[in-house]
Amino acid sequence: MEASVPHPAHTDERWIVSSPETAAVTGEAGAADVPGRDEDLDALTRRLDRQVLHSWSAQASLDPLVIAGGAGSRVWDHAGRTLLDLSSQLVNTNLGHQHPAVVAGIKAQADVLTTAAPANAVLVRGRAAQAVLRHAPEGFAKVFFTNAGADANENAIRMARLVTGRDKVVSHYRSYHGNTGAAIVATGDWRRMPNEYARGHVHVFGPYLYRSEFWATSPQEESERALRHLRRTIEAEGPGTIAAILLESIPGTAGVLVPPPGYLAGVGALAREHGIVLILDEVMAGFGRAGDWFAHTADGVAADLVTFAKGVNSGYVPAGGVLVSEPIAAAFDDRVFPGGLTYSGHPLAMASIVATIEAMEREGIVEHAAAIGADVLGPGLAALAERHGVVGEVRGRGVFWAVELVADRTTREPLPASAMGALKKDLVARGVLPMVAENRLHVVPPCVITPDEAREGLAIIDDALAAL
Structure with a gap:
């Protein structure tokens, strides 16, 4: 059954305030530090990022993902590689990335x-x-x-x-x-x-x-x-x-x-x-x-x-x-x-x-989120649980779901950290930005995710779980 509430028109060109092709470095880097575009900007971002102390992390082994821009339910790096954001960053971009009305509201207030x-x-x-x-x-x-x-x-x-x-x-x-x-x-x-x-x-x-x-x-x-x-x-x-x-x-x-x-x-x-x-x-x-x-x-x-x-x-x-x-x-x-x-x-x-x-x-974003959960994400994740023995339990509602992964369904032994790390890496390689916590994959996309995008994400998770 399709989501019962029309999804927001975030494919409208007004939503795209920047793109992989137009993303540029800003800030205080000197002229000699700005090498150009694409992969070079990703490298520059990573180099400058070494000056940042990241939260909840041992710093030496970090290799953070570069994000240069976003629109709706997707983000990209400077080279133009796009990911479907099933994490909503830290489960907060409910309205999606760069919603034009919110960007305009902030700009208008800045003028006043x-x-x-x-x-x-x-x-x-x-x-x-x-x-x-x-x-x-x-x-x-x-x-x-x-x-x-x-x-x-x-x-x-x-x-x-x-x-x-x-x-x-x-x-x-x-x-x-x-x-x-x-x-x-x-x-x-x-x-x-x-x-x-x-x-x-x-x-x-x-x-x-x-x-x-x-x-x-x-x-x-x-x-x-x-x-x-x-x-x-x-x-x-x-x-x-x-x-x-x-x-x-x-x-x-x-x-x-x-x-x-x-x-x-x-x-x-x-x-x-x-x-x-x-x-x-x-x-x-x-x-x-x-x-x-x-x-x-x-x-x-x-x-x-x-x-x-x-x-x-x-x-x-x-x-x-x-x-x-x-x-x-x-x-x-x-x-x-x-x-x-x-x-x-x-x-x-x-x-x-x-x-x-x-x-x-x-x-109608709140109603849309409820419908996406009831009609697409809930049934889709339940189907994944039936197909993959590594899934112990699926729970959630709206666009707020967790897939608990186990090494053994009978004992409910949690899937080890090494396997979770491999899953996260594989999902990114397949084009999804995931949220992984302990032995769980949290499926928490923006509330504006479309039914087709939700099915796309579910298919990628399906493939990654099969590979796991």
Whole structure:
């Protein structure tokens, strides 16, 4: 069945703001350093890149892919080699690369006002808040703008601690919330361990039926037992000490772990029972990624704070924020909120948010993402699981999917890192820019991917898995 919503017209010539043939080096390289075009520019890019300290990496062995330009769901290097972007970079280019309306919105704002202190009232900042709140669930009053998802989570934790007078934050082991003080310690994966400088963090196991910590055999059992585990942790820690429960509505980096029915609603009920602030992290899952404006709305749960970034403006300018519920916003009517950022609500970032949300509304992007997931990616990935014994499980929705790869389906032993590295290299050689995490291939294309492009990507993955 074809995707039921027409895809955005990103083959229009206005979308192509640059091309492999017209891409050029810019910056401060001296005239003697600029060798010309094509392969020489790729070599120059790699040479200059040696001066960059890359995140989460040992530097000596790095060989980063060169990206010179992009349009829609594709990127290319200076030599003109094109890749279908099934990673959305860091799962953030929801609207695709170089959407003309967003580029135009940033340029127009640059002609009017490039920067302003957050204490001032700026028209485009108010419009951005209005645009975000237009798609928020009921009960949210204000938006606190940040520079990214990490500081959004940081400030949400601050708000929860201030309004409750409590200290502890409960989060999942399988999670990622950002690389700042409290956010990285709220994170559950290995990146927390070298960075544990913040106080008051407690972790629990969330639902993950394929590798259940609770000996569950069904989604209902997994949900019930994970909720009991959370309840017992709250009781053991002392409900009166816990300020917040911080969860990704769909844990993304940890494996696109779509929660089983009832889990998020059960977490919300536990939070209300004990006067705990519920913070839902929608940094990766929001703004179309999971086929909804906010992924948690499909689960019947009401949050007190919702954090966002990434898809809110497709990462064109660094931006994030916290949706603040009416009671928490009111707590700071006559009390100083002791938090702030120099670039909170930066005008260029706000312009990109306004342009992105308006383009999503106008072009039916969120509906398109839901249809692509239901009609193309979901069935296509399920078919791959039937054909390839190396696929242990496929899970996801919208344009937010993970393919878990195993060395043995019976034991569910994860595919080793060497095989995952070979798969990643092979996919790039075949024309796909993949996202690989541990033993998983994450299939997370832009929300604007067309049905034909999605099928093209699935066919390439099929061939790569066969070769593996």
